[in-house]
Amino acid sequence: SIPREKLGVALVGLGEYSNGQLGPALKATAYCSLTAVVSGSEEKRKKWQDEYQLKSENLYSYADFDRIKDNTDIDIVYIVLPNSMHAEYTIRAARAGKHVICEKPLATTVEDGKRMIEACNEAGVRLSVGYRLHFDLFHQELMRLGRGRTLGKVRRIISDDSMAIGEKDQWRVKGSLAGGGPLMNNGIYCVQAAQYIAGQLPVAVNASFLPKTDPEKFKDVEEGIQWEMEFVDGTVAICESSYARDGNFLRAEADDGWFELSPAYEYSGLKGRASTGEMIFPEVNQQALQMDDFAICIKNNKTSRVSGEMGLRDLIILKAIYKSASGGRKEPL
Ligand code: NDP
Incomplete structure (x- = not known):
């Protein structure tokens, strides 16, 4: 009560x-x-x-x-x-x-x-x-399908969360205020989704920065980055995040089917499909x-299901992704 x-x-x-x-x-x-x-x-x-x-x-x-x-x-x-x-x-x-x-x-x-x-x-x-997104019905369905192996074991997760950003003076492109570029701001959603679909923590990441097309705007932070997250049972998440274009997509491929959201990470208007049919859920006020x-x-x-510890766990993964992209090699977690 x-x-x-x-x-x-x-x-x-x-x-x-x-x-x-x-x-x-x-x-x-x-x-x-x-x-x-x-x-x-x-x-x-x-x-x-x-x-x-x-x-x-x-x-x-x-x-x-x-x-x-x-x-x-x-x-x-x-x-x-x-x-x-x-x-x-x-x-x-x-x-x-x-x-x-x-x-x-x-x-x-x-x-x-x-x-x-x-x-x-x-x-x-x-x-x-x-x-x-933990409170959105579409994302709760992905958690159910992924962790519950409803369509078999998930083998591959593919995701992109990107947004073309305008103003070059905003805090999001300042390293001292943002702590990084699109990975910190958008890619974090892919990192989250990969884990709540796979139902496990990644054991290694492998990343590379995308070439800068606007080195002046992005002098402090990455313009784009791609990375893979490997899970202990062989599941792989392949992700990308950029500030140079828009992108909003999440897909999981399992042994007996697939499921996806596009757009995946918005506040509203999410659309979902699975190999078994369209996902139909009412829109909620996530916040x-x-x-x-x-x-x-x-x-x-x-304890909240989206706890400070979960935030710290993800931050450690984001830092490993940056380390891998900078060092040019796979980083264990
Ligand atoms: P804005 O730039 O729109 O707002 C940030 C506010 O912070 C400013 O309006 C200002 O408020 C205050 N502020 C204090 N010091 C500074 C400073 N040095 N530079 C800039 N602003 C300052 O950012 P957002 O609202 O988009 O983002 C804020 C936070 O929310 C970020 O951590 C972001 O990642 C997160 N966020 C999360 C989203 C989600 O979907 N969960 C979506 C969007 C953002 P004031 O004038 O009142 O002092």
Whole structure:
């Protein structure tokens, strides 16, 4: 049984994802609601206050942030900042005694990821990563088909998550803020999917960078990368991610059939097919279900299915993929 009272969420960083997805999703959640915002922009704070009926004392700047400690309206802090800032704000939120959802990728270094988990453990708060696709019905079907061997054992997984990015001054192309290029931002979804379809962890990765067509825009981070993930039983995932073009595809080939999503990684409009027929599922609000699930985990004192440890596991794989691409050889995990 779940207590009905909603948990209060503070969004940290009022950029595109907060604006377009998380704010709206928090109007649809059953077990949590937006009670505070943290932003460097007074104009944005004011706009959010009006739209979400926030109390004036629940609007924070980054300098103010640690004062959330004394605010009982806030149970969960949701970090929606550029990747290299995830660690600092997650740790500060934990020290303020708040549960944390951190956007993907968990951090930009493995050391940071470990420090975040430690800080949350020490403070006795829960940590979760914004892996929204675990709450999408199409992706849950892939988990079922893959892990359950419904169409036989999966032998090969093929995936591409790419997006052509415009503006050359954005944080996503700055190494110090993003920690990497499309692998950190998009490829992480392929890394996730390969594991939840295969139902195991990879044992080795083999990667190479794609040639840069715009070396000026991508002077700090890779423009594109391709990689393979090998699983202990011989299953292989073949993946690619680029900032120079669009791509959104996930396919699994099993002994007795196949299944695929295209588009695979969007917020909505996913389409799925299997060798046995079309996949038909209702569209859900991925972010609302993700946040509600975390609220329920907190109420029931349970670890999230998209835990900080899972975020760290993936970060270790991403780093091995980079190491393989840089070194030109296979990397064991
Ligand atoms: P944006 O650039 O749109 O927003 C980031 C916000 O962070 C800014 O608006 C700003 O908010 C704040 N910020 C603080 N310091 C800086 C800085 N030095 N440079 C830039 N911004 C800063 O990014 P997104 O919202 O697209 O992404 C934020 C995070 O969410 C990333 O980790 C990303 O990977 C993740 N994300 C996850 C998605 C998913 O599907 N799960 C989808 C999209 C993003 P303010 O002005 O309020 O201070």
